[in-house]
Amino acid sequence: MTLRYIRNIAVASAIAAFAWTGADAQDYVAGPVTISKEKVKIDGKICYSHIVEERQTLYSISKAYEVSIEDIYKFNPTLRETGLKKNSIIIIPSKDAVGESHAAVQREEERITEDRKEARKADDVTKEAPASLTHVVRWYEDIESISQKYGVPADEIMAANGMTGKKLKNRQRIIIPEKGKYAGKQETPGDTYTDEESVDLENAFEETEDNYREICVFTPKSHIKATVLLPLKATGSTASRSNMDFYSGVLLAAKDMAEEGIDIDLDVQDISSGNLGTNRFALSQSDITIGPVSSGDLAKLLEMSQGTGNIISPLDPRAGSLASKYSNMVQAPAGMLLQYSDMAAWITEDFRSGDKVIVISEKEARQNDAGKLMKAAIDSSSVSYIPFSYSILDGRTVQAPLENIMTQNGTNRIVIASESEAFVNDVVRNLNLIVHDKYDVVLYGPAKIRSFETIEVENFHNTSLHASLAYFIDYEDSRVKKFLLRYRALFRTEPTQFAFQGYDVAKYFFEMCSKYGESWPLMLENTRQEMLQSTFSYRQIPEGGYTNEGIRRIVYGKDYSVVKVK
Numbered sequence: 001m002t003l004r005y006i007r008n009i010a011v012a013s014a015i016a017a018f019a020w021t022g023a024d025a026q027d028y029v030a031g032p033v034t035i036s037k038e039k040v041k042i043d044g045k046i047c048y049s050h051i052v053e054e055r056q057t058l059y060s061i062s063k064a065y066e067v068s069i070e071d072i073y074k075f076n077p078t079l080r081e082t083g084l085k086k087n088s089i090i091i092i093p094s095k096d097a098v099g100e101s102h103a104a105v106q107r108e109e110e111r112i113t114e115d116r117k118e119a120r121k122a123d124d125v126t127k128e129a130p131a132s133l134t135h136v137v138r139w140y141e142d143i144e145s146i147s148q149k150y151g152v153p154a155d156e157i158m159a160a161n162g163m164t165g166k167k168l169k170n171r172q173r174i175i176i177p178e179k180g181k182y183a184g185k186q187e188t189p190g191d192t193y194t195d196e197e198s199v200d201l202e203n204a205f206e207e208t209e210d211n212y213r214e215i216c217v218f219t220p221k222s223h224i225k226a227t228v229l230l231p232l233k234a235t236g237s238t239a240s241r242s243n244m245d246f247y248s249g250v251l252l253a254a255k256d257m258a259e260e261g262i263d264i265d266l267d268v269q270d271i272s273s274g275n276l277g278t279n280r281f282a283l284s285q286s287d288i289t290i291g292p293v294s295s296g297d298l299a300k301l302l303e304m305s306q307g308t309g310n311i312i313s314p315l316d317p318r319a320g321s322l323a324s325k326y327s328n329m330v331q332a333p334a335g336m337l338l339q340y341s342d343m344a345a346w347i348t349e350d351f352r353s354g355d356k357v358i359v360i361s362e363k364e365a366r367q368n369d370a371g372k373l374m375k376a377a378i379d380s381s382s383v384s385y386i387p388f389s390y391s392i393l394d395g396r397t398v399q400a401p402l403e404n405i406m407t408q409n410g411t412n413r414i415v416i417a418s419e420s421e422a423f424v425n426d427v428v429r430n431l432n433l434i435v436h437d438k439y440d441v442v443l444y445g446p447a448k449i450r451s452f453e454t455i456e457v458e459n460f461h462n463t464s465l466h467a468s469l470a471y472f473i474d475y476e477d478s479r480v481k482k483f484l485l486r487y488r489a490l491f492r493t494e495p496t497q498f499a500f501q502g503y504d505v506a507k508y509f510f511e512m513c514s515k516y517g518e519s520w521p522l523m524l525e526n527t528r529q530e531m532l533q534s535t536f537s538y539r540q541i542p543e544g545g546y547t548n549e550g551i552r553r554i555v556y557g558k559d560y561s562v563v564k565v566k
Helices: 058-065 069-075 097-126 143-150 154-160 195-204 209-215 241-259 280-284 295-305 317-324 336-350 369-380 392-397 399-404 421-436 447-451 457-462 478-491 497-526
Strands: 039-042 045-051 089-093 131-136 173-177 223-230 263-270 288-290 311-313 329-331 356-362 386-390 412-416 441-446 466-469 538-540 546-548 552-556 562-564
Touching: 045 058, 058 069, 058 089, 069 089, 143 154, 143 173, 154 173, 223 241, 223 497, 241 263, 241 478, 241 497, 280 295, 288 497, 295 311, 295 317, 311 317, 317 329, 317 546, 329 497, 336 369, 336 412, 336 441, 336 447, 336 466, 356 369, 386 392, 386 399, 392 399, 392 421, 399 421, 412 421, 421 441, 421 457, 441 447, 447 466, 457 552, 478 497, 497 538, 497 546
Parallel strands: 039 263, 223 263, 223 288, 288 311, 311 329, 329 546, 356 386, 356 412, 412 441, 441 466
Antiparallel strands: 039 045, 045 089, 131 173, 466 552, 538 546, 552 562
16 A cells, blocks of 8 residues: 555544435436555455545446446445545445456566576576575674575585585675575585685684674665554454554555655555465565564564565564564563563662662462563562561551561661552552651552452552563653544544554654664664654664563652652
8 A cells, every 4th residue: 555645544544434414316426536555454355535525426436447346345335334434435336456466476486486587597698506595694694584585495505616615704705506406416615615715714704793794784765565463353243442443553654654645555454254364475576564562463474474575563562572582573562571671770779878668479379470470570670678468358457567677767668579450559648648657658560450340540659669670651742642633533532552653663663764774674673762652772682583671650749649750
């Protein structure tokens, strides 16, 4: 979907269109219909996102797209009751979409075959090894990832290049043969080095990421091909509101890029049926792939796509663990462990002489993973703490014992090592009573604590909650205010947290790709960016992908303010 010509976008367009009433039918003159340049993939079918303009009718639209009105109703079931509305978007199935898509893939495969034939002819003339292309090894690649990238077994690549071991050198040129050409063979080296030459190469270029960055030439892109894989369920009655909101945020980011002169060719695929809706070839043609959402679907796609492109995990914090296994994995949301680690670091930074750190846990309760990780984060910090546990049944009598271990000469910095809402609520209630007894209390916690509905927000202010969060929207930020106005105008609704995340993820990676071209992953660790609700600050896992360590800190003031301090 090319967004250079976008004038309006509506998230509701993928699941419904609104009513539009005009003049009486006999006086109505249909307006002209221009075929949209915006495409989405719904249930495996390529469709158009059509913006309804003044005086257009279903009949005139169907004629322009050469489809029936029934075809339009099929993808927009609510139109039968509501009719059209100016500036809304409806989904129009393309003519022979599936056949055209397959034909395009076939044409590309034929082109690759012709390229191989030409390469073989050149090889025959020069009597060189029968290879179709030469690959320049990058610092993060090994023989296995190169094998997966080209679909040629590693042993055949090794045979074509006379390699006796799997070790590769950064910037080394190796021949990629046709699959099967070197099956079971061990040929003489095609592009190898003597021991002396190898030493010279190592001295000239040490195999490190930083050195590679120094010599890498970044080619900016003004046209970006992006793929978005979401379970939209756009043609059903149970459409996912959160995923649709995320999608609308992506669309708005693409519109912003188009206004900056960057053309975004956006291929959106509904993967509600469980089919990932893409393949290795399609992924290799995409500059950016956002999604899927669930860690299970991400694992499937990452396994399939190794060596063919970078996959951005947009929403699931639990998917971060996949980055240790897959080098092409980029995790967008910061995980819970990072929130706990930041919480511990924050306590260390704030700690002053006379302060006490108290870690409270539920007595005789099976501690969940969250509680264990919180304790582990505190244990790894440089500050000592006092452990305190009690049973929730004793909550009414615990105030005095807790005050006995507190200080009145400094600040009592409290961590509740639990994500049990009932227990956390009871601790916060007791801390509020202690605050009224003139003890200085500061409560530290991760994002989860703010989601507990049984805890009154006033209690967070009374205990000066310091929260380490993956997401936080500062509505006083001028960029957020601008986003709200534009979103409301375009979609006629309020953006949810998912809409903010869709915008943040898409805008950040679109900008990275536009600046650094296909080598954008190499600059992730050098490009910290504050977005609307997220902070992107990347670190690469050794021999793995990228995790986001961007955490936002907020403080609940006793004056009922909520302030972002980092």
